Amino acid sequence: MSDDPNRCKAMVRSPYLLDAYQCKRKPGYGKDGWYCKQHAQEAIDAKREAGVAAIEVCRMLLENHPDDLDARILAKAIIDKLDKASKENG
Numbered sequence: 001m002s003d004d005p006n007r008c009k010a011m012v013r014s015p016y017l018l019d020a021y022q023c024k025r026k027p028g029y030g031k032d033g034w035y036c037k038q039h040a041q042e043a044i045d046a047k048r049e050a051g052v053a054a055i056e057v058c059r060m061l062l063e064n065h066p067d068d069l070d071a072r073i074l075a076k077a078i079i080d081k082l083d084k085a086s087k088e089n090g
């Protein structure tokens with residue numbers, strides 16, 4: 001499937017079609033202005049939720065493996081990265 005540059009890049013699943021199709025809304029939002037307002041916001045929300053979930057996993061890892069230095073370094077690195085990303089994205 002080829003991308004239409006005049007349309008949002010998000011793929012949408014319809015309950016009536018087997019295949020996903022490209023969103024029909026006008027782009028101009030999100031990464032490089034590729035998405036419509038709604039999908040740009042959904043992408044931000046999804047990223048934020050994924051970040052929150054990842055931090056939870058890292059915290060659990062730290063609690064359950066306080067003596068595992070590798071786990072601590074990895075968890076700390078992930079938490080720092082997500083903290084930084086969430087500040088950059090507002």
Ligand SMILES: [Zn+2]
Pocket residue numbers: 008009010023024025035036037038039
């Ligand atoms: Zn869209």
